[in-house]
Amino acid sequence: MNDRHASVQVAEVARWDDECDVLVVGFGGAGACAAIEAARAGARTLVLERASGGGGTTALSTGVCYMGGGTRVQEACGFQDSVEDMIAFVRMAAGRGCEEARVRMFCEGSREHFAWLCALGVEFADAYEPEKTTHPFGEECLHFSGNETVHPFVEHAAPVPRGHKPKQAGEAGAYLMRLVNAAAEDSGARVRYDCIACRLVVDDRQAVVGVIARADGRETAVRAARGVVLCAGGFIMNDAMLAEHAPMLLQCNYKAGSPGDDGSGINIGLGGGGAAINMGEGLVLNAYYPPGSHAKGLLVDAAGRRFINEDAYIGRTTDAMLTKADGRAWLIVDTELWGKTQVPHKLVAVEDTFADLEAALEMPAGQLVSTIETFNRNAVRGLDPEHHKSSAYLRPLHSPPYAALDCTTTGSIYGALTLGGLATLPSTEVLDATGQVIPGLFAAGRNAAGVCREGRTYASGLSIADATFFGRVAGKAAAARDALG
């Protein structure tokens, strides 16, 4: 927290330097979609972006968007999905803080949201990627991006793939955002780059009527006649905020964000009287797969024991690496399973026998050997009574040499992003600490607490889908507000 983000009374604003109907803070996934909808609704729309170009954290991502309910791609690839099936899964993926109304709105609008992105020019190939991966590496689109097929989720909702990657080899976030940002500019929204929003301007009813920003080395006051939409990201780049709210994330050594994710958007909202919720939660990611064959390996702790089904989404397995294995985990593979990971993992031991591997890892005598032998014995029969790994990934380790990949917090890459933010209604209206709507203030993307509230239940694409979907909701809601005169 710091005093740069306290709101100011409109009476203290000597003059307005700029003016619009809807002011959007941030030109990433949420902000660009908010700008498109606001401009299309006829509002004079202005985006303030602190960087010299648009895209935000979404442009640094894989671009995967979690959508379903029967998208064109799902149908073309032969998968049947429905709103109710999607709700059943997303409710679980939202975690223990799940807000039913928000999940329902998100799922009911998902099919239309897919079509809306397509209409912006974003291409999605009618192609399914069956390989277990964090995202397709080629131009394929549809994939299982979360825990749909794995224990315990698969027992509660019919598994349907809903990860949609735009048609682009490699990571598609920059491609996605080039198109979305361009659509925002085409829609008539103005964008000011290198302009950092600092504080809200409020009237005597505490309604939000503008923003104080900095550009060209001086303060500038921008009036927003209908509303301000905060889409400035989360706070993974702010260690002081992490210590105050999400100390667990401090042990992750790779911050999955852009420089703007310093919490300023959340703090601007707090400075205007907003409340923050779910601030302790985050997503942690150690990408020990792809290759998908690694999900057939065994994740073990310092005592040589397994602690999670290795075929779960890496948000879930990495949470387990931290909470169950205390950040000391290794992936055990044999020579046939081993492959190069995209995010490098060191091989810390390569041995011809399980016993030698156990000794090399300085694990308690007999434990790792027993873990692997027990796993192998059950895997032959297609069983994993301990952790219920899907039969597709049950295969005994039998091809020496055997290797251990370093998945410790000190020896490998732990990515992290935050899942807490401003409290909003599903309408994206920001709430104050007493549960009242702050007139004229909206928030979306990681600037707000969104659909997913827990990293351990997350699915890839939920954050971008949430940001772009509720960014649109925010843009429309702000544009529809009565002008203040």
Place this chain on the structure above:
Amino acid sequence: MNDRHASVQVAEVARWDDECDVLVVGFGGAGACAAIEAARAGARTLVLERASGGGGTTALSTGVCYMGGGTRVQEACGFQDSVEDMIAFVRMAAGRGCEEARVRMFCEGSREHFAWLCALGVEFADAYEPEKTTHPFGEECLHFSGNETVHPFVEHAAPVPRGHKPKQAGEAGAYLMRLVNAAAEDSGARVRYDCIACRLVVDDRQAVVGVIARADGRETAVRAARGVVLCAGGFIMNDAMLAEHAPMLLQCNYKAGSPGDDGSGINIGLGGGGAAINMGEGLVLNAYYPPGSHAKGLLVDAAGRRFINEDAYIGRTTDAMLTKADGRAWLIVDTELWGKTQVPHKLVAVEDTFADLEAALEMPAGQLVSTIETFNRNAVRGLDPEHHKSSAYLRPLHSPPYAALDCTTTGSIYGALTLGGLATLPSTEVLDATGQVIPGLFAAGRNAAGVCREGRTYASGLSIADATFFGRVAGKAAAARDALG
């Protein structure tokens, strides 16, 4: 969140029904100590307590207070302690959100705080309880109340007992609070019972100048010329707030609080512009010991594996039961170790062999047998290479029948309390979302984020010590504020 706690402008207050210099909300451990210090400093002090009597959650507790640095009891019992040794341990006990300045102030003032409580008439026996327990059951005072003697804490700070239970058989919280509450009334503080604080009254600078409360079925406006001290507890009784901030605690079936711990004090502060931090963290407690012999037993998960050193403080082991064992844990004992727990635990299996016990618990074949045999083999040699249980608790299980105590979330009592609250300086001044002090507003006890920020590192007595110590700080600070005229 709800709108009952929004602050009101002083201009909206038609008339003051009552008046004081320092208004304290809540007459539990923090509030009573605040009232004593404020009244002794010459401030006209008024306490509003929603219940019909004082004591709050402290009165429902064991009364253990974490103090050290060389108290009379520590010296009489032959334990050498120092401020620096205490800091070294409390820093670890505070957890990852540790605030160095707060910990230092707490430890530097601890010896004097002990003497201050004694001067109120609170008796502490010069007697040490060596048995491993959550608190002494007799009149003994001093005991190891946290993780001082256990791995990994013992490797980083010389172990010294600092749990001080007042001289009273059984639980001493009610005894402690009778004396502290009486001292507050003797000090000249007025107390209004059955009076529930609802909102802060603020002036046009947003400084706090009073409180709107409800009593006798109507609203009453109370002016506080120097300051308002919020000591109204945490939010473990408020399921909606738990879902928003600390969803993990929802799975705990026993709320370790009084009815007033519904977050109203935190929400009153938020309504006045305060910020809340650490809201995701809490303490969870499954009291499988005493008897201390149970720490010689084995905590195992559904796969029959150990997951924590069983001699750790129950805040730490219970956190592990939830995060490492997914809420499915059992304590395995033999007939010599078994004893009656204070908080009842069901015996779910009693068998003459490890294999029969394993079968009765429906664990994977061979795993529990292997766990116990490995433990036994090492215990004979005084070793626990897997979890580093202290040698004092290493003893093979060898006296049939063997039993499993139910420690699952569905079959046993999981207590919980919250560790998040208003952001304050160590001076107890409440901070707003921009890091600025809110003039005239103070908070202590579980109404604020205090010394300890993580349940997994907690020690018994830290919450009461924090509440009473910083309650005093708050009372003095509020009394010392210039009257507003």
